[in-house]
Amino acid sequence: MNPLGTTSVAALRQYVRAAQAAGIDTEALFTGAGLNPDILNTDDGRIEGEQFQAFIHQLCLETEDPILGLKTGDFVQPGSYSVLGYITMSCSTLGEAVARIAPFERLVGDMGSTRLAVHGDELTLTWNCNYTDPVVRPQLVDNVIASWVNYARWLADNEEASPSLVKLRRPSPGPDLERAYEERWHCPVQFSSDQDSVTLKKDLLETRLRQPDPLLRKTLEAHALSQLASLETGNDLPSKVRHSIQQQLMQGITRQDMVAEDLGMTRRTLQRKLSQEGVSYQQLLDEVRQTMAEDYLRNSELAIPDIALRLGYSETTSFHRKFKAVTGITPGEFRQSENND
DSSP states (O other): OOTTOEEEHHHHHHHHHHHHHTTOOHHHHHHHTTOOGGGGGOSSOEEEHHHHHHHHHHHHHHHOOTTHHHHHGGGOOGGGGHHHHHHHHTOSBHHHHHTTHHHHGGGTBSSEEEEEEEETTEEEEEEEEOOOOTTHHHHHHHHHHHHHHHHHHHHHTOTTOOOSEEEOSSOOOOHHHHHHHHHHHOSOEESSOSSOEEEEEHHHHTOBOSSOOHHHHHHHHHHHHHHHHHHHOOSSHHHHHHHHHHHHHTTTOOOHHHHHHHTTSOHHHHHHHHHHTTOOHHHHHHHHHHHHHHHHHHHOOOOHHHHHHHTTOSSHHHHHHHHHHHHSSOHHHHHHHHHTO
16 A cells, blocks of 8 residues: 555645746656656546655756745645635635634645644644655655645735744755745744644634635535545445445435445345454444544534434434443543643
C-alpha cells in the first residue's frame, strides 16, 4: 500500500500552472514522475502520492527557488480543491467554509490533515504534512497555507483579509525572503516553530461570502461524502457493508435488507457471510454511526437532535445513550472537548 495515498488531479493542476508560468518544461516533469500528461484531462482522476511528491521534487530542483511553495499558492483556483472548493463557495460565511476543510480535505489528496482549535477570540488551523521528502515537505506546507490565504481572500472578496499569525516548522529562508511571506500574508510569520498553522480572528470568520447557497452546499456535501466513502472502501465484505450503510445514513435510514440488495444478496446470505468474517451487521452499523457522529460533532454546527436523526435514531436519548457507552461522555461533552482542544 502506498503510504502517501493518492492525490487529486485538481491539486496537480495548480503546480502545472505554476511550472508553466515559470517557463518550466512540464513534459519532463511528467516523465520524471512517471505520469501521463493526459491525466490532466480527467475530471475526477487521482494519482499516487509518490508520483505527486516526485513531481514537486523535480519542480523544486528545476526552479532552485527556496520559496517555490509560497509562489505556487498564487495559482490556486476553486477547482484546485476538487468538490471541496465548490462546497466552500456555497457557504454563507468564511467560518462555515473553514469548518468544511477537515472533513473533506481527503478529496483533494492525502498530503496531510487539518485540525481546528479555538482559543478565546481566535481559531487556529494546524496542518500536519504526510510527505517525508525533505525537499518537498517545506514547499508543500508553504503551498497549502499560501493557497488557503489566497482562496479565503477570493471567497470573501477582500484582498486585505489576513491571518493574525502564521507558524512554520521550516527554518527561515533568510531575512530578504522572509519579507515575501509577510508581504503576501500581511501578518507575522514565525519560522522554526513547533507546528505549521494559521491563526485567524473570529470576527474575520464572520465575513459573508459572495454566493451563499445552502441547498447547493447540502447537495455537494452528499456527493462529497459518497466520494469519500468510495476512497475508503476496501474489497472485503465488511468494508463494502460499511460503505453501503454510510450511503443509507446520508439519507437518514438504516435497513439491512437494502444493504443486502445493494450487494446483490439476500439478507440471510449477508448475515451468514458476515458471521463467517467474524462480525455482525449491527457491529458495522454501530461503527459507522459512531464515526459519522464524531465527524458531525467535530466539524459541523448541526444540533445534536439533527445529528441523531441523520444517523437513523428514532429518539435523541437513544443516540446519547449509545454515544456515551462508546466514549464515556455525552455528544455535547464530546463537542465541547473538541472545541476546547
